[in-house]
Amino acid sequence: MVLAACATTVLTTVLAFRMRSMDRSRSDPLRLALTDRSVAALPFSGGGQYIARDESLPGFFVMVGARSKTYYAQGDLWQGSQRRSVKVRIGGVDDISAREARAEAKAQLAAIAKGKPPEGSVAAPKPDTGPTLREAWARYRDVHMERRGRSAATIASYKDHVERMLRDWLDLPLMTLGENPRMVADRHDKMSQAHGPYAANGAMRTLRAVYNHARKTCRALPADNPTFGVDWNVERRRDTAMGASDLPRWFTEAGRLRHPIRREFHLFLLLSGSRPGALLEAKVEHVNFGKRLLRIPNPKGGPSRAFDIPLSRPMMRCLVRAMRASRLMHPKEARTWIFAANSGVGHLVEHDEKRDTLFKWGNDLRQSYRTLGQACGLSEIDMHLMMNHSIPGVNAGYITRAKLLGDHLLTAQENLSRFIIDMGRVRRRNELPPERAWPLLPSRKLGDPVLDPTPPDPRVGKGYGGRPKGGGPAPTAPRAKPVGAVADDWDVDIRPRYLAGASRR
Structure with a gap:
């Protein structure tokens, strides 16, 4: 009797110590061998409930309240791909022994593992599954x-x-x-x-x-x-840039485009290396011809990455021609947008071209700008700054781009534009001279029959003049204008309006 009393006293002391430890750190649940003696020695809670888990049988525990102690079994029930936790009440400590409760818990846990919810099971509190x-x-x-x-x-x-x-x-x-x-x-x-x-x-x-x-x-x-x-797919950068030898063909094809605003849009992409989406939204108020800058307020990365593009002389000519053509074709929209169009937003939306009409456009021209900059001899840092790319390295990060716009970057832009224009007008031996003065064309000469002749009109089978005999593309069959097409996405002949506008001036 004395030994039993001593053992009970020791067990109570150990449990009391472990209870105090559990109070200090609720993240470590109470674990012990659940026997009649150890369960009887568990003190009732002063308020609420606490759990004492069996250290050898996972899912078997006794819940101790202020006035009662109850055996439970708990496990994960899988039904298809869905899982939920269920809890089964086995019995009170006064009604069943620890050994019998353990045997019943094993049976209930086995049934749960087989996907059979036991009778009287209660769904455990739903775990936090997070947001959808x-x-x-x-x-x-x-x-x-x-x-x-x-x-x-x-x-x-x-x-x-x-x-x-x-x-x-x-x-x-x-x-x-x-x-x-x-x-x-x-x-x-x-x-x-x-x-x-x-x-x-x-x-x-x-x-x-x-x-x-x-x-x-x-x-x-x-x-x-x-x-x-995930086994990621291999992504390869699209090598679609033009070299200097490709420029004569590109300028010939771009010059033949019958839509003058789109023609200037493609040219400015090539001369600036801008992203098409940002340039489509360029407004008249963003241009500062005095400082020779074009503001891009919302580029990739958001307004915090806003920057200014230094404007070379060919780029300024391009913008002036685009603004003049916009005023002639879309007077209302041209008050706001540089590349105006009869669209819902008032500016060009689609800038795609058929590859057999213009073999490089869009982001191809941005890649071409970077490639031609290298061929022109510009430094890597200058190209990063002109294309608004982040500059790698701590030392290069000290560069303030705005302080280089008015002189250094403008000079670099001028050199690159001159290189692109010059390479685009190079002709091999026995080749005909350029069909038109564009891209060096003054804005008042847009549509001029000699300096800026349009392609042969398929309705009359001949050109408007100004092209040497035998030169230029062959007449093509007329295309049916799609229902709902607007001037933004259809070749239009605006030569009469060009000439009328030039005569008024």
Whole structure:
């Protein structure tokens, strides 16, 4: 009896010490061998409940309240791909022994493991599954992207990835994706087949960014991003730039474009290396001919990356011709936009050309600008500054771009524009002279029958004059104008208006 009393006293002391430790750190639950003696020695809670888990049988525990102690079994019930935690009451300490409760707990846990919910089971409190993809995307868009001034084009690209390519996952909890990386990897494989390797990679990069942002405020999400298991498609940079030897062909094809505003837009892309999306939104108020600068207020990266493009003389001629053509074709829109059009927003929207009409346009011209800058002998840092790229290295980071615009960068831009224009007008032996004075054409001579002849009119089968006999492209069959087409996206003959405008001046 004395030994039993001593053992009970020692056990009570140990339990009291462990209870105090548990109070100091609630993250470490109480674990011990659940026997009749150890359970009887557990003190009742002063308020609320606490759990003492068995150290040898996971899922078996006793819940101690202020006046009672009860045995429970708890396990994860899988039904298909869904998992939920269920809890089964086995009995009170006064009604069943610890040994019997342990045997019953084993039976209940075995049934749960087989996917059979036991009778009388109670669903455990639902764990925090975190936000759905829809909720996480909305917060990422509003809090992260818009607040940091990301451009509308960047936000639209991310939106397309989430709301179109991952549309059926919008109401899926991120917890499900985090715990099933194979599900994400399989989806990437399917999208690679359906949408192409580049689009699939882009969608997964967007998902990765949204998940990482959501985990900052929901630590219950798995630490490993579910895109970690994706086998990324190989992406190769598109080598579509022109060299100096390609420029004569490009200038010939660009000069034959019948839409003068689009023609000047393509030329300015080549001379500035600007991104097409930013240049489409160029306004008249953004041009400062006195300082020879064109302001780009909302480039890639948002307004915080706004910068000025130094204007060479060929670039200023190009802008003046574009503004003059805009006033003649779209007088109302030309008050605001440099490259005006009869579109919903008032400026050019589409700038695509058929490759057999103009073999390089859009971002091809930006790559060409960088390539030709290297051929012209400009330094790498100068090209970074002129294209508004970040400069690598601590030392180069000390450079203040605005202090170089008025002299150094303007000189570099002038040299590069002269190189591009000169190389574009080079002719091999026995080749005919250039068909037109463009791109050195003064704005008042737009549409001039000698200096800026239009291509042969398919309706009359001959040109407007000014081209040497036998020169120029052959007459082509007329194309049917699509329903709803506007001057922005259709070749138009505005020569009579050009000449009328020139005669008034």
